[in-house]
Amino acid sequence: xxxxxxxxxxxxxxxxxxxxxxxxxxxxxxxxxxxxxxxxxxxxxxxxxxxxxxxxxxxxxxxxxxxxxxxxxxxxxxxxxxxxxxxxxxxxxxxxxxxxxxxxxxxxxxxxxxxxxxxxxxxxxxxxxxxxxxxxxxxxxxxxxxxxxxxxxxxxxxxxxxxxxxxxxxxxxxxxxxxxxxxxxxxxxxxxxxxxxxxxxxxxxxxxxxxxxxxxxxxxxxxxxxxxxxxxxxxxxxxxxxxxxxxxxxxxxxxxxxxxxxxxxxxxxxxxxxxxxxxxxxxxxxxxxxxxxxxxxxxxxxxxxxxxxxxxxxxxxxxxxxxxxxxxxxxxxxxxxxxxxxxxxxxxxxxxxxxxxxxxxxxxxxxxxxxxxxxxxxxxxxxxxxxxxxxxxxxxxxxxxxxxxx
Amino acid sequence: xxxxxxxxxxxxxxxxxxxxxxxxxxxxxxxxxxxxxxxxxxxxxxxxxxxxxxxxxxxxxxxxxxxxxxxxxxxxxxxxxxxxxxxxxxxxxxxxxxxxxxxxxxxxxxxxxxxxxxxxxxxxxxxxxxxxxxxxxxxxxxxxxxxxxxxxxxxxxxxxxxxxxxxxxxxxxxxxxxxxxxxxxxxxxxxxxx
Numbered sequence: 379x380x381x382x383x384x385x386x387x388x389x390x391x392x393x394x395x396x397x398x399x400x401x402x403x404x405x406x407x408x409x410x411x412x413x414x415x416x417x418x419x420x421x422x423x424x425x426x427x428x429x430x431x432x433x434x435x436x437x438x439x440x441x442x443x444x445x446x447x448x449x450x451x452x453x454x455x456x457x458x459x460x461x462x463x464x465x466x467x468x469x470x471x472x473x474x475x476x477x478x479x480x481x482x483x484x485x486x487x488x489x490x491x492x493x494x495x496x497x498x499x500x501x502x503x504x505x506x507x508x509x510x511x512x513x514x515x516x517x518x519x520x521x522x523x524x525x526x527x528x529x530x531x532x533x534x535x536x537x538x539x540x541x542x543x544x545x546x547x548x549x550x551x552x553x554x555x556x557x558x559x560x561x562x563x564x565x566x567x568x569x570x571x572x573x574x575x576x577x578x579x580x581x582x583x584x585x586x587x588x589x590x591x592x593x594x595x596x597x598x599x600x601x602x603x604x605x606x607x608x609x610x611x612x613x614x615x616x617x618x619x620x621x622x623x624x625x626x627x628x629x630x631x632x633x634x635x636x637x638x639x640x641x642x643x644x645x646x647x648x649x650x651x652x653x654x655x656x657x658x659x660x661x662x663x664x665x666x667x668x669x670x671x672x673x674x675x676x677x678x679x680x681x682x683x684x685x686x687x688x689x690x691x692x693x694x695x696x697x698x699x700x701x702x703x704x705x706x707x708x709x710x711x712x713x714x715x716x717x718x719x720x721x722x723x724x725x726x727x728x729x730x731x732x733x734x735x736x737x738x739x740x741x742x743x744x745x746x747x748x749x750x751x752x753x754x755x756x757x758x759x760x761x762x763x764x765x766x767x768x769x770x771x772x773x774x775x776x777x778x779x780x781x782x783x784x
Numbered sequence: 785x786x787x788x789x790x791x792x793x794x795x796x797x798x799x800x801x802x803x804x805x806x807x808x809x810x811x812x813x814x815x816x817x818x819x820x821x822x823x824x825x826x827x828x829x830x831x832x833x834x835x836x837x838x839x840x841x842x843x844x845x846x847x848x849x850x851x852x853x854x855x856x857x858x859x860x861x862x863x864x865x866x867x868x869x870x871x872x873x874x875x876x877x878x879x880x881x882x883x884x885x886x887x888x889x890x891x892x893x894x895x896x897x898x899x900x901x902x903x904x905x906x907x908x909x910x911x912x913x914x915x916x917x918x919x920x921x922x923x924x925x926x927x928x929x930x931x932x933x934x935x936x937x938x939x940x941x942x943x944x945x946x947x948x949x950x951x952x953x954x955x956x957x958x959x960x961x962x963x964x965x966x967x968x969x970x971x972x973x974x975x976x977x978x
Contacts, residue, residue, distance in 0.1 A: 653881060660878050663870065699843070701835075783825050 381625055384763040394760065397753030404746020412743060419737045422492045425485055426733040429493060431747045432478040433584050434605065434725040435755070436471070436528075437576060438718075441602075441609025443468035443535045444572055445640075447565035450538075453558075455778030456636060459628035459769065463616045465542055466762030467609075468535050473758055475528035482524055482584075486517045493733050496590045507591050515587050523583060527575040534568040545770035554774035576602050585725075588732035592670045596655035601728070603651055607644045607690075608721040610637060611714035616759060618707050618714075625768050628780045631705045635784050638704030641717060645694040652687070673731040678738055682727050689720035722748060788929055789955050790816055791939040792915045793948030795924040798824060804926070804946040805830045811942060813934050816927040819919035838903075842896045849891030853884040913956035 412424035442464035449457050457464075484490070491498035495508065496515040502508045508515070541561055549557060581601035586593065594600075614637050620626045621634075659667045674683045694713055703709040730738050770776065795801040801818075805827070808815070815831055828836075861867070862874045872879065901907060919925040926943070930936045936953055943951045 653878075657878050657881070661870075661872075663872075701839070 382767050382769070384620065384625060384760075384768055386760045386764055387623070390756070390760060394753055394756040397749050397756060399753075401746055401748075401750020401753050404743055405750055408743045408746065418492070419734070422490075422733055423737075423739055423743065425481070425488075425490050425493050426729055427744050427747055428481045429485065429584075429733075430725050430729040430744075431722075431751055432474065432481045433729075434608075434722055435751045436474040436478045437601070437605035438608045438612060438721075439467050439470040439474055439755070440531055440535075440572075440576065441606040442613060443471065443531065443538065443568060444576075444606065445610065445613070446538060447568040447572070450561050450565035451569060453562075453775075455775030456633060456782040458773050458776045458779035459630075459633055459782070460613075460617050460620075460626055461542065461773075462763065462766060462768050462770065463620065463626075464613050465539050466759045466765075467612060467616065467755075469539060469762040470755065470758045471528070471535050472532040473754070475532060479524065479528065482521065486520060494587055494590070496587060511590065515583075515590060520583055523579065527571075527580055530571045530575070531568075534564060534571060537564050538568065542770055542773075543766060545773035545776075546767060548772050549774075558774055576605075585728050588729060589670055592667065594655050594659070594667075594670070596651055600648070600651040600655055603644055603648045604690075604721045604724050607641060607648055608718045610640045610644065611717040612755070613637065614641065614710055614714045615718075616763075618711050620763075620768070622707070628769060628776075630782070632782050632784045633779070634707070634710060635701070635704045636782075638698060638710055641710075641713065642694060642698040642704065645690060645698070645717065649687075649691040649695075652691075673735070674727060677731070678736045679727055679731050682723060686720070686724050686727055689716060690724060693720075787955050787957055789936065789953060790915070790927050790929055791934075791936060791943065792952050792954055793926045793928075793943035793946075794916055794918070794950040795926065795947065796922075796949050798924065800947040801924045801926070802827075802830055804943075804948070807946045808926070808928070808942075813928050813939065813942075816929045818927070819915060819925040821920060821922055821924070824924075838896055838900060841899045842892045845895030845899075846888045846892035848895070849888040850884055852891070853887035854880065857883065913954075915954060915956070916950075 408424055408427075412420045415421055415424075446457075446461065446464050446468065485493050486497065489497050491501070494515075496502055496512070497517065502512055513519075538561070541557075541564060544557065576598070578598045581598040585601060586597045614634070617626065617629060617634065617637065621629055656671065659671060673679060694717055697703055697709065697713055703713075726740070726744070793804075795804060801824075805818070809832060818827065818831065820827065857880050858875065861876070866874045868874075869876070906912070915927050916923055916925045926948070928934060928939055928943075930939065930953075940951045940953070
């Protein structure tokens with residue numbers, strides 16, 4: 379029996395509640411034992427971990443909307459059979475945006491210069507490099523630009539989702555053509571905003587400014603691709619889940635194959651950007667630049683540094699290379715989970731060396747917040763999916779998706 | 785270089801070709817090959833050909849390239865002619881990655897092309913028989929070899945009945961080395977309808 383409308387099953391609800399419960403408990407314990415602790419290091423751990431998770435998951439769910447807009451702009455039709463899935467994921471952007479803003483408010487107005495050095499006004503006065511960057515790295519611009527970025531993602535994303543609902547109604551050829559143009563225009567607007575935020579300024583502000591003396595022109599793309607691969611993997615997880623529960627009748631192995639190609643190709647692209655950033659700095663060997671890699675490659679983060687490469691490059695590259703593995707539900711699910719965790723670790727090594735220095739910890743709190751976010755994703759995506767029919771049956775491109783063949 | 789007899793059926797359209805392919809397989813005939821003006825999606829599956837192994841070959845060729853690049857550079861820079869370049873270690877793996885990558889891609893690509901030519905029995909000096917000149921333009925040309933099981937006259941009338949526009953018999957040379965692609969056709973099976 380093929381079902382048009384997603385209904386949250388009892389098992390799904392149970393797992394959501396378990397994850398939310400465990401994660402919520404970790405957050406509460408974290409606030410009590412870490413956030414309100416007298417120990418400076420524990421406080422830093424609390425805020426750094428919140429920052430890492432909130433930024434990572436916000437960018438990951440936002441990558442779904444990037445996928446929708448990029449395929450819309452390219453007049454792609456193959457994704458129509460499952461497009462409601464990334465739509466539901468992207469409806470999390472406002473939620474995770476608010477959570478991230480709460481963390482930013484806590485960090486910036488709590489003057490946590492252990493997270494962002496440039497929050498220390500006195501230090502900035504005596505530091506010519508930070509002084510020179512203070513037009514960009516200051517609390518006002520940070521907060522305003524973060525609010526603007528999250529607001530624009532949420533607004534244009536909501537517009538795209540609303541447009542998608544229109545395709546539930548019948549439309550004739552002329553209406554369909556107009557509809558496609560309207561979609562393209564809004565998709566293009568989103569991509570421009572995306573380029574100005576995720577593609578450049580936002581990773582500089584949120585993550586690169588943890589090491590404010592250092593800079594890399596590759597950083598934003600690298601961060602974006604990291605979140606995009608994880609975002610595609612998240613889409614795969616939900617598509618496979620729905621497929622296993624007799625939803626999404628038009629999704630075949632062909633669609634899954636193409637999603638697998640996205641995971642494969644962008645894992646390789648991530649490596650390309652990782653390597654481009656690393657190689658130039660390694661080769662030039664200028665102290666201002668190598669300062670970023672020194673603690674990561676030679677300090678306590680050495681294990682994580684190489685784990686990052688193995689999990690995010692070697693494993694997906696070798697395992698996803700075969701055609702059969704991109705069409706196999708089990709391999710794809712395994713790799714999707716691995717890639718999401720891998721890029722979570724990638725964000726971990728972006729945030730921690732600059733904040734925690736050598737006192738890093740990867741324990742109950744870090745994984746607890748990860749579990750909390752997993753629960754939030756399951757809860758809100760489940761809700762988003764159950765609101766609308768799972769396929770926009772009257773979208774002009776739906777036929778293209780049904781007969782899709784790789 | 786044995787001469788063999790083939791029955792050739794020409795189809796104007798994919799829409800006629802696909803049902804015809806199915807009927808030919810159901811009747812138990814084996815294809816020599818089908819020549820199409822452009823790559824037709826799903827035709828290999830419809831013909832019952834097994835999945836190609838060219839990607840496995842490509843992977844192996846790529847590995848050969850990777851190994852060659854890494855071992856050669858290691859030998860040059862650590863054993864044969866160690867030079868201090870910018871204070872870098874002699875075994876400077878990050879600096880070698882572009883060359884390793886390029887040699888991998890080169891070996892995989894060239895190796896796959898050569899393998900493909902070998903399997904399809906193509907070579908610059910070799911003249912292959914064309915069953916129909918329009919196969920490179922707009923005609924789908926199905927070729928079936930005559931054998932004890934495949935009688936020429938029966939085949940001709942059969943191909944006509946499944947929608948071939950033009951049917952004729954041609955005597956041509958088969959390939960002159962061990963290409964076995966056309967012998968690896970699976971028997972017809974009813975498709976699974978899930």
